[in-house]
Structure formats: C-alpha cells, structure tokens
Amino acid sequence: MFRARKTDSGPRKPSQDDVRAQLERILASPGFTASAQRRNLLRYLVDEALAGQGDRLKGFVIAVAVFGRDESFDAQADPLVRVEAMRLRRELDMYYGTSGTGDPVRISIPKGAYVPAFAWCEGHGKPAAGMTETEAATAEAKPPAGPSGTPPGPSAPEQRHARSWLGLALAGFALALALMAGGVVAQHLPQHWMAPFSSGAVKQKHGITVVVLPFRPSGGSKEEEYLAFGFAQQLTTALTRFAGLDLYSAPLDLQHGTAVDPVKASQGLPIAYLVEGRVRSGEGRTQVDVELLDAKTGRVLWGNTFDRQLASDGLLEMREGLAGLISTELGQPYGIIRGVAMEQLADHLPPSMVAYGCVLRAYAYRRTFSHQARAQVRGCLEETVRLDPRYADAFALLSLVQIDTARFENLAPDEMARELQLAFEDARRSVELAPRSALGLQALGAAARYRGRHDEAERRLRQAVELSPDDPEALAQLGWHLVLRGKGDEGRAHLARAIGRSLDPPPWYYFALALEDYMRGEFDAALDAAGRARADDFGGGWSLYTIIQAARGNRDEAANALSMMTARAPDLARDADAWCVKHGFSDATRERFVAGLRQAGWKSEPDRQARAE
Known part of the structure; x- marks a missing residue:
C-alpha cells in the first residue's frame, strides 16, 4: 500500500518541484498506458491543483478545457468526465503497481473528486530530483531480485489436490491484491469476507448481472420504430459472446404480466447494471444513444452515441452491426462493464463476488503480465478453482497464467513441461465446463502453441474467433499467432480489428503488429506500434523498438532500447533464437528477427563469452 511518509514534525508533503518531476516521470514512462486525452487530463489536473485552482476542478470545466466540449455540456447527463477520470485512476494504479513501484511520489485521483492528491510513497521522503526520459526508463528497467529478473513463482503441483499451495491463510491476502489493477492494494479485505467463500457457505457468482432494457424510438418515424423494436434482444445476444456477464433482456412492457421483473430482481444482487437506449433518425442518419446505469441507484455510469448513415434497404443489417459495436464496447475484457465493476469491487467486495473479483484481477494482470503480480494472481485462481470447481473462466x-510461468520464468525443461501440461489440463477443463466460451478455447490454443503444436493452436484460436467474432482478445490471440507463424497478411488484419474494437488495447496487441510492419519494411508504422508495445513486462516491444531504430540508423536510440530489452527480457537477451522458438516463431520470421537484433548490436551469450576470451 502507498502511504504518506510521516516525520517527527508531522506529515511532510512533496513540494511542487517533487510533484512536477513525478508528473514528467509518469508521462515519459512506457509503463503508463493512458491515451493522449487522459495524459492531457492528468497534466491539467496536476497543473490546476499546484496553481491553487483545485476548487475549479468540476466536470463542466474539465470537459471544456480538456475534452473540447462547448458551453452546452451537461455534466449530469453526460458521464464523459467521470468515465475518463475512472480510467485515469485505474491506469495510475496499474502504473504504480508495475513500472512505478520505485517512484518517490504518489499522484492519485481520489474517488468522488477530480482534485489530485500528492504523497510520498513508502520508503521515500527526500525531494525527487528531475529525471530525463532515458534515466526514468533505465530506473524502471531494474529487474527485481531473482535469477531471471522475476520473483520466484510457485512450484508446479504434481496432483490436482495440491492446488491450494497458498492455503486458506494466504487466500485472503491474494484476493486483496486481486482486486486492484496493477497489483496495488487499496485496503485490506475484512477477514469475514473470506470465511463464507472458504467454507463454501456462500454460492459464488460467476459474473455481473446486466439487464438490457427495451430501446425506445425518440420520434415517430417508421425507421426509428423498426430499429428500436427488438434492439434489446439483439444486443443481449451479442453480449452473450463475452464471458462473465449474467444477462437478461427485459420485456417491452414491465408493468403487466406475471413474469418476474428482471429490473426489480437485479436490485437485490451485489452488483447489477442496466443498459438502456434511444434511437433517433433524421437527415439521412441514424443515432443510437446508449447508457449504462447502476441498478440500485439509477446513476449513469457511462454513455455514448453511435452514428450511422441511414440505409432504408438495410435496416436489419444496420441494427445487427450497431448491436455488435455496442456490445463490444460494453462487454470486451477491458471494456466499460468490467472497468466500473473493478472500481466498485475495490470499494466493497460482497461475499458472493470473491471468486469473480479474482477473475477481474487476472484480466488486469494480463494487460501488462506484471512479474510482481503473477504469483498472487496464480494463487488466487488456484484457490478459486479448488473451492469453486465449476468456474470455467477461472480455469481458463x-x-x-501457468503458460506465463512457463514462458517468462527461468525454469528447467522438465519444470516448463510440467507447467504446460497443467495449463493444457486446465484449459481443457474450462472447455468441458463451457464449450461455447471463447476464453477456454483461447487458453487451449495458447497451451498448444507453447507445446509446439502450432496447427492445433491455430485451429483452436480460429474456433474462438468463430464463437466470438467481436471479442478483441480472441482476435488478437489469433492475429498474434498467425504473424509469428509467417501468415502476416491475415494476422495483421485480425490485429487491426482487435485494436480497432478495443477501448484501451493492451500493449501485447501491438507486438505482433509491429513485427509484421517490420517484416514488410514499413518502418514508420512499425516504430509506432513497437513504441506502444513497450509498456508491459513481456519485453518483446523493446526488442522490436531496438531493431527498428537500428534499421533507421538511430544507433544511440537502438543501444538504449537494447539495454531496456536486456532488463525486461533477460532470456531474450541471452539467446534470441531459443526465445523465438519458445514463442512459436516460424523459421523465416525468427531468422529475420534475430538478424535485426544483431544489426542493432545484440550478441548471443556464446558470442559475448568468445569475445571476452
């Protein structure tokens, strides 16, 4: 936990120079993955607070100053600023849980307000000197203790009953970590929350309840009525392709009939959301306004408008396309619903949502593959499947995570084989429990790839995309595999779709895109994608950034990036050929990749030893 440091004379706050140095450190860090707009938001909030203008930081002022809204903006009706602040808060948490763990000053956005808070991180108290971009990046790159730059992971259990390697005593701690993005613990879980789950007394929910209300036409045109009618059912069907959602489609008239009203029923659940919308048409265009509301309070959590050209001869196709687009923004693994749920569960974790909280934390971990968070996430998931053995998503x-243990940690060949065997068994169990879930098939495909069964991996990943064609994670997994196997054209198309359909794509989506652009000789596009791919603990983004900078003749930049690659991916730095084989590169792709590294100045361990002799 990050706490303000106290001295003998009381709390000692960071100075303005300390805060400004920390702001620049965050904005310069590849580990801070916020969009350009949210970076501007962070700078604006910090600058205003330091200037003594914190009392002016209201939704309307921020919308006009940062997001370009005009005087007609209504902060009560439009949740733009609340949603962007929520995402920024989560991205700061992820940064301080990964790249920023050693930073001296903590900048946070307290919930319920927009005025940032500044405090010393634990273990710091001296004013922070300014750092250059290169110094900040080098400081981040220092690996934690351990032979491979990662904390030691749990040993692979020999039999299923040995899964509870953390034990119930550690489960509460692991689950506390599981709630926060990036491994940051906001508060300890009360012990009594774990007791019902550990004893099996409380049945666990495997998802969030979402009720899709009937969409309403705004006017009286036939096009509006036709598009609105049945939209809720179509949207509900599209949302079923995403794991972790317990879906209901409310009847058109909730006032009559003997059926249970899903809206009223949802209000007794620990977390439930309502989706409602309106259809408008005019001047040859159709707009669908959609909002996500808290079922208990009716508070608007998110809203957006989707616009399409009106085509009277293709209204059915238009409605289907809009339903798919809206469902992707809401239901994707890093989408709106999981984002607001993560925030709510961090404040209050009901006993029936402990297992789901663990699954949400696993998704947050997969954004960056944080070496520091892996062991806790794995322990949390192992305890979840032991105590809730029918939870398909948790098995997947x-x-x-077991595959990550095998591919990122410095394991002996027999240990790596054992981890991959466990991963295969758990993926197969997930598919058995939920044959129509794309997530289980993605896990099965990944296990096959790292066991060297590339045709099987491709088949499983294609099945996942067939089941969930709008799921960015399924598209990215398949695209990643195809690019590495030398099928660049198709792989690139899948990756472009995954990124285009993502609200906030994880860095690993960009690695294979950068690789394919490099293979094509499109260095500008490759450099941009590689820059985005650097912000995780995979290390591959730094390797491509190194290669492309060298190819463009930027030797100093290439040398700095090579140092970062060595720190983030020591196994890659030792033996690039073996690293490529492990990750499933085709021979031709591997040869081009390794040749690019050599051009950038990389030398294999045997080469370095021979040179030293």
Whole structure:
C-alpha cells in the first residue's frame, strides 16, 4: 500500500518541484498506458491543483478545457468526465503497481473528486530530483531480485489436490491484491469476507448481472420504430459472446404480466447494471444513444452515441452491426462493464463476488503480465478453482497464467513441461465446463502453441474467433499467432480489428503488429506500434523498438532500447533464437528477427563469452 511518509514534525508533503518531476516521470514512462486525452487530463489536473485552482476542478470545466466540449455540456447527463477520470485512476494504479513501484511520489485521483492528491510513497521522503526520459526508463528497467529478473513463482503441483499451495491463510491476502489493477492494494479485505467463500457457505457468482432494457424510438418515424423494436434482444445476444456477464433482456412492457421483473430482481444482487437506449433518425442518419446505469441507484455510469448513415434497404443489417459495436464496447475484457465493476469491487467486495473479483484481477494482470503480480494472481485462481470447481473462466485464466510461468520464468525443461501440461489440463477443463466460451478455447490454443503444436493452436484460436467474432482478445490471440507463424497478411488484419474494437488495447496487441510492419519494411508504422508495445513486462516491444531504430540508423536510440530489452527480457537477451522458438516463431520470421537484433548490436551469450576470451 502507498502511504504518506510521516516525520517527527508531522506529515511532510512533496513540494511542487517533487510533484512536477513525478508528473514528467509518469508521462515519459512506457509503463503508463493512458491515451493522449487522459495524459492531457492528468497534466491539467496536476497543473490546476499546484496553481491553487483545485476548487475549479468540476466536470463542466474539465470537459471544456480538456475534452473540447462547448458551453452546452451537461455534466449530469453526460458521464464523459467521470468515465475518463475512472480510467485515469485505474491506469495510475496499474502504473504504480508495475513500472512505478520505485517512484518517490504518489499522484492519485481520489474517488468522488477530480482534485489530485500528492504523497510520498513508502520508503521515500527526500525531494525527487528531475529525471530525463532515458534515466526514468533505465530506473524502471531494474529487474527485481531473482535469477531471471522475476520473483520466484510457485512450484508446479504434481496432483490436482495440491492446488491450494497458498492455503486458506494466504487466500485472503491474494484476493486483496486481486482486486486492484496493477497489483496495488487499496485496503485490506475484512477477514469475514473470506470465511463464507472458504467454507463454501456462500454460492459464488460467476459474473455481473446486466439487464438490457427495451430501446425506445425518440420520434415517430417508421425507421426509428423498426430499429428500436427488438434492439434489446439483439444486443443481449451479442453480449452473450463475452464471458462473465449474467444477462437478461427485459420485456417491452414491465408493468403487466406475471413474469418476474428482471429490473426489480437485479436490485437485490451485489452488483447489477442496466443498459438502456434511444434511437433517433433524421437527415439521412441514424443515432443510437446508449447508457449504462447502476441498478440500485439509477446513476449513469457511462454513455455514448453511435452514428450511422441511414440505409432504408438495410435496416436489419444496420441494427445487427450497431448491436455488435455496442456490445463490444460494453462487454470486451477491458471494456466499460468490467472497468466500473473493478472500481466498485475495490470499494466493497460482497461475499458472493470473491471468486469473480479474482477473475477481474487476472484480466488486469494480463494487460501488462506484471512479474510482481503473477504469483498472487496464480494463487488466487488456484484457490478459486479448488473451492469453486465449476468456474470455467477461472480455469481458463489459470491456464493462461501457468503458460506465463512457463514462458517468462527461468525454469528447467522438465519444470516448463510440467507447467504446460497443467495449463493444457486446465484449459481443457474450462472447455468441458463451457464449450461455447471463447476464453477456454483461447487458453487451449495458447497451451498448444507453447507445446509446439502450432496447427492445433491455430485451429483452436480460429474456433474462438468463430464463437466470438467481436471479442478483441480472441482476435488478437489469433492475429498474434498467425504473424509469428509467417501468415502476416491475415494476422495483421485480425490485429487491426482487435485494436480497432478495443477501448484501451493492451500493449501485447501491438507486438505482433509491429513485427509484421517490420517484416514488410514499413518502418514508420512499425516504430509506432513497437513504441506502444513497450509498456508491459513481456519485453518483446523493446526488442522490436531496438531493431527498428537500428534499421533507421538511430544507433544511440537502438543501444538504449537494447539495454531496456536486456532488463525486461533477460532470456531474450541471452539467446534470441531459443526465445523465438519458445514463442512459436516460424523459421523465416525468427531468422529475420534475430538478424535485426544483431544489426542493432545484440550478441548471443556464446558470442559475448568468445569475445571476452
């Protein structure tokens, strides 16, 4: 936990120079993955607070100053600023849980307000000197203790009953970590929250309840009525392709009939959301306004408008396309619903949502593959499947974390084989429990790839995309595999779709895109994608950034990036050929990749030893 440091004379706050140095450190860090707009938001909030203008930081002022809204903006009706602040808060948490763990000053956005808070991180108290971009990046790159730059992961259990390697005593701690993005713990979980789950006394929910209300036409045109009618059912069907949502489609008239009203029923659940919308048409265009509301309070949590050209001869196709687009923004693994749920569960974790909280934390971990968070996430998932053995998503995510243990940690060949065998078994169990879930098939495909069964991996990943064609994670997994196997044209198309459909794509989506652009000789596009791919603990983004900078003749930049690659991916730095084989590169792709590294100045360990002799 990050706390303000106290001295003998009381709390000692960072100075303005300390805060400004920290702001520049965050904005210069590849580990801070916020969009350009949210970076501007962070700078604006900090600058205004330091200037003594914190009392002016209201939704309307921020919308006009940062997001370019005009005087007609209504902060009560439009949740733009609340949603962007929520995302920025989560991205800061992720940064301080990964790249920023050693930073001296904590900048945070307290919930319920927009005025940032500044405090010393624990273990710091001296004013922070300014750092250059290169110095900040080098400071981040220092690996934690351990032979491979990662904390030691749990040993692979020999039998299923040995899954509870953390034990119930550690489960509460692991689950506390599981709630916060990036491994940051906001508060300890009360012990009594774990007791019902550990004893099996409280049945666990495997998702969030979402009720899709009937969409309403704004006017009286036939096009509006036709598009609105049945939209809720179509949107509900599209949302079923995303894991972790317990879906209901409310009847058109909730005032009559003997059926249970899903809206009223949802108000007794720990977390439930309502989706409602209106259809408008005019001047040859159709707009659908959609809002996500808290079922208990009716508070608007998110809203957006989707606009399309009106085509009277294709209204059915238009409605289907809009339903798919809206469902993707709401339901994707890093989308709106999971984002607001993560925030709510961080404040209050009901006993029936402990297992789901663990699954949300696993998704947050997969954004950056944080070496520091992996062991806690794995322990949390192992305890979840032991105590809730029919939770398909938890088995799939556990399989993916076991694959990460095999591919990122410095394991002996027999240990790596054992981890991959466990990953395969858990992925297969997930598919058995939920045959129509794309997540289980993604895990099964990943397990096959890292066991060297590339045709099987491709088949499973294609099945996942067939089941969930709007899921960015499924598209990215398939695109990643195809690019590495030398099928660049198709792989690039899938990756472009995944990124285009993502609200906030994880850095690993960009790695294979940068690789394919490099293979095509499109260095400008490759450099941009590689820059985005650097912001995780995979290390591959730094390797491509190194290669492309060298190819463009930027030797100093290439040398700095090579140092970062060595720190983030020591196994890649030792033996690039073996690293490529492990990750499933085709021979031709591997040869081009390794040749690019050599051009950038990389030398294999045997080469370095021979040179030293």
